[in-house]
Amino acid sequence: MAHERGGQDRDQRPGVQLAWLLRRWWEEAGSVAGGTRPTQQALAARLGVDQTTLSRYLNPKHASTAPPRVVEALHAQLRAPEAELERARALCRAAQEENGRQRIAGSGPESAARPDAENRTDAPSGADADADAAAGTEAVPGTDGRDASGGRSRFRRALPGLVVTAVVLSFAAGMVVHERLAPDGRATTAGAAGAVRAGKAPYEWPLLRMKKEDQYTRGRALQNLLNAWGYKVRADGFFGEDTHDAVMDFQRKRHLAPDGKVGRDTWPELVRPVGPGSEGFEVLAVQQLLDNVGQGGTVVSGKFTAVTAEDLRFFQRTHHLPATGRADTETWMALLVHQLPPVAAPAYQRSMSPVLPSTSA
Structure with a gap:
């Protein structure tokens, strides 16, 4: 070296x-x-x-x-x-x-x-x-200045065509957005079915249901969101009877089908806007999800800090979302979709022991 x-x-x-x-x-x-x-x-x-x-x-x-x-x-x-x-x-x-x-x-x-x-x-x-x-490695890009003058000349010659192409693409994108406007005038970028991203496949809300296996970060996010709505369930990732009962009660109060499953209809009602000044269970859920998307550690404190906002903006930019630094419905969905497979319990979770569903009838 x-x-x-x-x-x-x-x-x-x-x-x-x-x-x-x-x-x-x-x-x-x-x-x-x-x-x-x-x-x-x-x-x-x-x-x-x-x-x-x-x-x-x-x-x-x-x-x-x-x-x-x-x-x-x-x-x-x-x-x-x-x-x-x-x-x-x-x-x-x-x-x-x-x-x-x-x-x-x-x-x-x-x-x-x-x-x-x-x-x-x-x-x-x-x-x-x-x-x-x-x-097991990648090619290192070539040297600087290779055919530099020729490249600049070709770029100048191609510039007018690039401008025309950009105008046409912008017009087409505007037409797509116009067609996706809901009757009330709001763009349907997020909703029950999924979030639509330009040039990308739509996201779909993950489906969680009661089972004995640990559902990890998505399960803890669900439980923290339920706690944010006033329920008292342990945020351990295990979708047991207490979580199931809280989900069904939430669904009844929101006039949803009370099936105890959390999917495309229930998630949009559960998630809450999170941004500067927020604190509590919904912030815990956002921070836990951010901590498990592979962009480096996010402090899980329950208080929305400037670092939390920057982590959110980085995630949003990476996944072609508006970089607002706030968790709206579309960002919640993307965070839930992009959770990494579990490796080990994070430090803030290691002191918890699993609470398995009751086997009673």
Whole structure:
């Protein structure tokens, strides 16, 4: 790695320094006691970004543009040294400030148009990407400046056509939104059936029902939401008789079919708007769900903090939702859909013991 150290010493830009640091975290992940280095493909899936984007973040040949939430999530996922997190944050802030100054100036080697150009020219081809994934790593994008002048000329020639295409697509998108307006004038982006995202398959509310198995984070979110409505059930993830009875009572009061199942009709009535100033069981539910979507740890406190808002905005941006930093119906649905398979009980849950349903008739 001596030649890499030399390259790092020659280029002191914060974005390049950040790329070196993130790259080292990934390369050394397997050396941590009990840890294994994930492939970039697997790591990208955990972070909610595409593999090409993650490869660029970890490539020291380019100034990394990794946002703060990705940096923190990488630190958590790769179990990097705790002492290095603050340095990574500082490099990330400095890189963002440098990029901002260059965008304002509109010139320089790292101008605003360059990252997108790198995405287009450096993305690995299908065969190369498949070979890299099979080998347990990914291709590092190519060198800067390759056919740069020709690429800029082609871009200038293609610009008028791109503008026309953008106008046509915007008009088509407007027509789709218009057709999806409900009779009362509200866009039906979230509802009983599911949330519709532009260019994406609709989300569907998960179905929970009474059973002996632990239903993990979704089960605890359900129970905390029931508690937010005044019920008293233990938020342990086990959908027992007490949870079932509370669901049926809630359904009757909301004029829903009292079947004790929580799906497309019951979830939209259960979830509550959560944002700055909120606290209580509904905030616990949001934080627990955020803590289990693979973007790094979220503090589960029951109080909606500025960090909770930033975590929400990062999740919303990642999943093509309006980045409001508030949990509306559509965000609730996306959080429930994107829960990771359980690995181990989180720290705030370890003191709880399961409460299984009664076997009495």
